[in-house]
Amino acid sequence: MEISHADVVDSSAARVHDEELLSVSNVSLSFGGVKAITDISFNIMKGEVRAIIGPNGAGKTSMLNVINGFYHPQEGVINFRGKQRRRMKPYAAAASGIARTFQNVALFKGMSTLDNIMSGRSLKMHRGFFWQVLHVGPARTEEIAHRAKVEAIIDFLEIAHIRKQPVGKLPYGLQKRVELGRAMAMEPDLLLLDEPMAGMNLEEKEDMSRFIIDLNTEFGTTIALIEHDMGVVMDLADRVVVLDYGMKIADGTPTTVQSSQAVIDAYLGVAH
């Protein structure tokens, strides 16, 4: 099926995003003397696709790590769904509705596709430890219900043929897809994608773009993504924030960002 990106962009441009889901205010992060992020503020509206771009080493991944609690910024606050926080454990971030994928695929390599995606349901399963040990009654019913959700995700991502295979053996493009599936299984309010299309060929990129668009339009998932492929960013994103050397140099719609002099300088260098 051919999806026209132009159509999607048009429709998303028409959508109104007026509820703030996450805001980052004056966040600074340093490792010893190295400043990774300096005084960055931006926000993500509910239901939008927000891209974070910038040259290598601009602090994009660090920013995601701050949002999902892997790093604790020295300064600044993060406000997610109206709750302010500064230090947060990654599992607490996950529990509050933030899911993510990684730049270098971080899957459970020895486990099957199905089990990997099931692991994304960890937080949604509530039956107590002892029920689980016995594996009867409510725990069993619950497991089956979650299995149904996971199967739906597998169908959505068109990976039914690899559901029983250990993911370590899958090609890279499929691993990325399984990783997206695991994040989807968490039914997050905010999905962070760290270079979801890195290392993919054109066809795989088109598939992945389609999944991201569907996720956003059909399920209403808010997405923040880091991506290097400018064509993809311009097509997918509602708004773009541009980082360079840990600082924010532009923020706005793809078109305004693209024409910003600071951005052009950062990418192409300044003429001396």
Place this chain on the structure above:
Amino acid sequence: MDFLQSIVVSPFVEMFAYPDFLLQVIWEGFVAGVLYSLIALGFVLIYKASGVFNFAQGIMVVFAALVLVSLHGMGVPAWLSVVLALGVMGLLAVGIERLVLRKLVNQHDAILLMATIGLTLILKGVGQLLFGGEPKPMITEQLGLPTGSTDLEILGGIVILQHIDIAATVIAVLMVIALAIFFSKTRIGRALRAVADDHQAALSVGISLHQIWAIVWFASGIVALVTGIMWGARSEVSFALEIIALKALAVLILGGFTSIPGAIVGGLIIGIGEKLFEVYWGALFGSGVEAWFAYVLALIFLLFRPQGLFGERIIERV
């Protein structure tokens, strides 16, 4: 020639001449093997989930058994003592996670190993302080475990089966089945495997490392208590058990550090192997081979198959 004959020919002649005795030897070896497997299982659980080589597993067996016996000695009913001993192992697990593992997260493997050696010394010292150093009998009958034996007439002779050994085997099998189901079918089991595979990814899907570590240490504490009861019932509860527990090291090298089936098969191979070797070839080495057979076998494995029989093959894309 004589020497060759005594290695290659006479032992087998003897085996075929008295098959009932051979069977008895194999059974004895099998039962010892079951207990080695159980200790190794405790190691594997912790190693899989946290990459920590828990040197303290042996002393945990002794400690759990001593807690049980001493509680009963103070007049607590047997079954309540079991429950309380489980509670103590649970507290120990949480304590170890809070006070030791949490502080040493992301440290080198060798540092964590040293920490567990320290833990061994602490448990040993505290154990001797609280319970005294002298061996204690296990409260076998009070726990409702069978005693006595059955003479099995087979192959023109008699094989004696101790009832406690049969019980130990059955309980071990049940426990392994329960663990296997737990690991493969439940959320926490999946979380355990997830943590073993990739800490960071596990955190990102909302798995709490602290909780998982406490759970695996508790699980291996349960295994330790069961092992302690069974082993104590065969001989007695003493700190000497800790030395025997080191044989689990050899079992792990045979079976692979990350494999539960490996721990079981490895334990049985070593248990049966060392008994057969002792009985039929032991005289050639002036006896006492049981003490070192396991380690020599492990050495051979290290040379030819370092990942063990069932060790996880590392899948890596280049």
